[in-house]
Amino acid sequence: PTPPPDNSNSTAPPSHNKDDTRLESLRAWIVGEGISDAESLADPDSAPYRALDWLAFHDPLKLPVPVVENSTDSTNTTLSNDHQELLERYVASVLYFATNERLDFRVQEESVCTWHTNDNKGIYCRGENDIGVTHISLPQAFLSGYFPLELCSLPNLVHIDFSHNSLADLPDNIGKCSQLEYLLLGDNPWVLGTENKGFPSTFFELTNLKDLQLCTS
Numbered sequence: 001p002t003p004p005p006d007n008s009n010s011t012a013p014p015s016h017n018k019d020d021t022r023l024e025s026l027r028a029w030i031v032g033e034g035i036s037d038a039e040s041l042a043d044p045d046s047a048p049y050r051a052l053d054w055l056a057f058h059d060p061l062k063l064p065v066p067v068v069e070n071s072t073d074s075t076n077t078t079l080s081n082d083h084q085e086l087l088e089r090y091v092a093s094v095l096y097f098a099t100n101e102r103l104d105f106r107v108q109e110e111s112v113c114t115w116h117t118n119d120n121k122g123i124y125c126r127g128e129n130d131i132g133v134t135h136i137s138l139p140q141a142f143l144s145g146y147f148p149l150e151l152c153s154l155p156n157l158v159h160i161d162f163s164h165n166s167l168a169d170l171p172d173n174i175g176k177c178s179q180l181e182y183l184l185l186g187d188n189p190w191v192l193g194t195e196n197k198g199f200p201s202t203f204f205e206l207t208n209l210k211d212l213q214l215c216t217s
Contacts, residue, residue, distance in 0.1 A: 022056050023052065026056055026065050026090075029066050029068050030048075030090065032068045033153070035090065035150055036048040036150055047094050047096075047097035047145075048094055050097040051094040051097055054093050055086075055089065055090055059089065059108065061109070063083075063085055064082055064086075065086070066083045081131055085131045088112050088131060088133050090150070091133075091153055092115065092133070094148045095136070095148055095150070098146055099145045099165075099167070100145045102141055102143050103115065103122070103138075105121070111125075112133065113125035116137075121138055122137065123136050124136075124137065125156075126156070132156040133156060134158055135157075135158070135159040135161075136160050136161070137159070137161040138161060139162070139164050140164040142165065142166075143162060143165035144165070144166040144167065145167065145168070146169070146171075147170055149174070152173075152177040152178075155179065156179075157177070158179060158181040158208075159180075159181065159182040160182065161182070161184040162188065163185060163187055163188070164186065164187040166189060167185075167188045167190070168189065169190045170190070170200055170203065171200065172200045172201075173200070174202055174203050174206070175200070175205030177206060178205060178207065179208060180208060180209060182209075182211045183206070183212050184211070184213040185213065186213050186214055186215045
């Protein structure tokens with residue numbers, strides 16, 4: 001009889017079965033930390049689900065998944081370095097998918113702290129190879145899609161520049177980004193009035209803001 005074909009070197013996507021445990025562990029951690037909600041992580045078309053899928057099956061770093069413990073403390077400030085980096089990779093990947101995959105400088109094999117260009121566009125940390133995302137600067141980066149609320153889960157993020165893009169409204173719970181000091185959003189459709197639904201009520205919870213730019217050119 002003819003032997004079955006040898007698919008050991010096949011380029012087809014790997015089966016998810018062998019990694020289902022990792023995917024479910026990641027999902028439980030993400031939901032447990034309040035980073036994304038369970039509903040979005042169940043929708044294969046959503047940015048959070050696609051980021052989860054990438055972390056589970058395609059991320060070359062394969063960082064360890066935190067053990068979910070029964071606790072009322074859902075803050076991220078006590079995460080180990082590996083788990084902090086995992087959080088940042090997940091959130092950066094949600095941003096990537098939420099803005100229609102426009103982050104051309106995304107290098108999957110490296111820390112998100114290196115995901116930027118020589119013209120000062122991208123993701124920046126306290127140090128080039130350190131964890132702790134502090135700045136996301138993407139002006140005139142041809143972004144479309146939406147502002148992902150997951151960014152508010154980055155405890156060190158103080159500066160966001162999404163000016164001169166085509167992003168939709170701010171999320172209703174933007175107040176969760178209470179650590180923000182600089183928020184630059186000028187020249188986006190909702191600011192220009194083409195898709196303006198007004199400010200979310202929680203916007204006024206951003207009490208640490210030092211600079212808010214909504215002007216148009």
